[in-house]
Amino acid sequence: GCCGEGTVAGSNGLGLWTRRGDTWQQDAADPFARLEVVGAAQVGEVTVVGTTNGLFARQSDTSWRAVTGLPAVVTGLVVDVNDGKRLYAGTPVGVFSAEYAGAAWQAISPPWVVWNLALDNAGRLYAARGSGLAWSDDPPRGEWTATRGLDTVTFFGAHPDPRAGQTVWAGTWGNNIGVSDDRGVTIAPLHNGLETLSALDVWQHVTPGQMTIGTIEGLYRTDDGGASWFRLPGALAEQTVYAVMQADDGRIWAGAANGLWFSTDFGVTWVRQAGVPETTVIRLGKLTGTRDWLWAGTEPDGLWVSRDRGVTWEAAGPAGTTVYALVEDGGGDLLMATDRGVLRLAR
Numbered sequence: 001g002c003c004g005e006g007t008v009a010g011s012n013g014l015g016l017w018t019r020r021g022d023t024w025q026q027d028a029a030d031p032f033a034r035l036e037v038v039g040a041a042q043v044g045e046v047t048v049v050g051t052t053n054g055l056f057a058r059q060s061d062t063s064w065r066a067v068t069g070l071p072a073v074v075t076g077l078v079v080d081v082n083d084g085k086r087l088y089a090g091t092p093v094g095v096f097s098a099e100y101a102g103a104a105w106q107a108i109s110p111p112w113v114v115w116n117l118a119l120d121n122a123g124r125l126y127a128a129r130g131s132g133l134a135w136s137d138d139p140p141r142g143e144w145t146a147t148r149g150l151d152t153v154t155f156f157g158a159h160p161d162p163r164a165g166q167t168v169w170a171g172t173w174g175n176n177i178g179v180s181d182d183r184g185v186t187i188a189p190l191h192n193g194l195e196t197l198s199a200l201d202v203w204q205h206v207t208p209g210q211m212t213i214g215t216i217e218g219l220y221r222t223d224d225g226g227a228s229w230f231r232l233p234g235a236l237a238e239q240t241v242y243a244v245m246q247a248d249d250g251r252i253w254a255g256a257a258n259g260l261w262f263s264t265d266f267g268v269t270w271v272r273q274a275g276v277p278e279t280t281v282i283r284l285g286k287l288t289g290t291r292d293w294l295w296a297g298t299e300p301d302g303l304w305v306s307r308d309r310g311v312t313w314e315a316a317g318p319a320g321t322t323v324y325a326l327v328e329d330g331g332g333d334l335l336m337a338t339d340r341g342v343l344r345l346a347r
Contacts, residue, residue, distance in 0.1 A: 010037025010049065031056065031064050031093065031111035034130065053092045056111065063110075066093045070105040070341055076117035077325040077337035078125070084330020088125060088139060089342060090114035095127055097140055108142040109134070116324075120160035126168065126184060128155035133170060135184040149187040150178050158184070159202045169211070171199035177213065179226070193229045194220065201284075203244045212252065212267065214241035219254060221267060232267040243284040247294060247310055255281030260296050262310065276304055276313050282324070289328035297323030303336060318343075 003009075007019040015032045017024045032051060039050040049056045049064075054071035058064045076090030088108075089096045095109040095117065113130035120126070125139045132151035136144045154173040160183075161167040168180040170187065176194035180187040201214040209225040212232075219232040219241050231237060236256055243255035254261045260273040260281050272278075276296065283297035294306040296313070303317025303326060317323055317336060325337035334345040 008040060008047070010040055012036040016049070034113050035092065051093070056093070066096075066107040066111050070096055070098075072341060073339045074337035074342050075115055075324045076128075077327050077335060077342065078117045078119050079327050079329050080123065081119050081121065082123045086140070087327075087329065087335065087342075088117055088119075089337065090117040090127060095125075095139065108139055109144055115155065116157040118158040118160060120168075120183070121162065121165070124160075124183060126158035126160070126170075128157045128170060130154050133158060133168075133178070133180075133184055133187060145185075147180065147184045147187050150175060150189065153178070156200050157202070159204065161204060163204075163208060169202045169204070171202050171213065173198045177202060177226070190226050192227055200241065201243045203246060205246050212244050212246075214244045214254065216240045219244065219267060234263075234268070234270045235272075236261060236270055242280070242282045243296075245284045245286065247286070249309060251310060253284055253294070253296075253310065255284050255296060255298075260304070260313070273310075273313060277301055282322070285326060287326065287328055289332070291328060291334075295326045297325065299323075300339075 003019050005019055009017045016027045035051040035053055037049060037051055041048050045060050047058050053073055055067035056064045057067055071091045071093050074089045074091055078088050080086040085099055087098050092113050093111045094107050095114055096105045097108045098105045114127050116128045118126045125136050127134045133147035133155050134144045153175050156171045159169040166181055166183050168184050170178040172178050174196050175189045176197045177190045177199050178187045179190050198216045199213045203212050210223050212219055212221045218237040220229045221232055222229050236254055240257045241254050246252050252263045252267055257280050259278040260276045261270045262273055263270050279301040280299045281296050282299050285295050287293045294310050296304045299322040300320050302319050302321045303323045304313050305316040306313045322339040323336055327335050329335055336343045
């Protein structure tokens with residue numbers, strides 16, 4: 001009995017609700033199902049809602065749109081393969097784009113929850129979302145196609161296969177690995193022994209048919225292109241592994257809930273990397289431009305890098321920051337995706 005007709009209430013993770021008569025009705029079309037609403041205002045016919053991940057606006061009964069400007073949290077960052085000065089950023093409220101240096105970010109997608117982005121060799125941009133995959137061949141125009149299949153499943157990343165131009169692998173929550181054989185037009189779960197595992201990362205090794213995936217129950221590997229899988233033994237077998245990659249020297253790296261690990265015998269034994277804190281390592285990567293670095297993004301101990309292919313590591317990012325990605329743009333600057341936006345380090 002506190003509020004009148006038309007009153008709007010915001011919640012933490014349960015969207016917007018409007019008072020209609022004697023009941024509250026949820027706005028089924030709003031993008032706030034996973035966001036925390038911290039304030040709202042009505043300006044004429046425009047409703048503006050503030051969340052912990054940016055501003056949204058809606059005029060009358062039109063759809064919600066993210067207000068221009070990059071949200072606080074950036075979960076993915078890639079440089080356009082055809083235009084080294086264009087950047088794409090994935091956020092909890094959609095995909096954004098900017099020219100070199102990120103002076104003017106623009107929303108180029110609906111307000112999706114985006115966990116990561118990936119580009120294939122032909123320039124198709126994939127968005128791993130909280131509700132399926134989507135892709136675009138012309139992202140600056142905001143033209144997107146939703147992948148058919150697993151459209152209610154959370155995807156943590158898309159991994160176009162560089163050897164098979166039509167194949168895309170993608171880790172999911174509760175549906176193991178999604179596989180697309182038509183560049184993301186359709187996708188289906190792989191199973192083959194993985195069943196309901198949550199696959200947080202997928203790494204394709206140099207040897208054809210070999211892949212390692214990080215899951216909530218350790219590391220799994222296949223030597224036959226996914227037809228069968230086995231769990232790797234050792235210290236990582238019983239914990240969450242968020243990220244995995246293979247360095248140029250063959251060493252396998254794993255980012256886990258308790259630090260950074262490596263294996264020199266293809267996963268039979270594991271050693272924790274000295275000098276890196278026992279923190280949660282959520283992303284791993286290699287720089288392939290003018291620098292030859294390995295990097296590890298942590299939560300919440302910032303960025304760690306190795307300038308000597310993994311022999312030694314050093315802190316390179318703000319303490320207390322979560323790091324999701326590190327890329328080198330066409331101008332040679334380093335750009336880091338974090339929970340404080342995109343940070344840039346000039347060359």
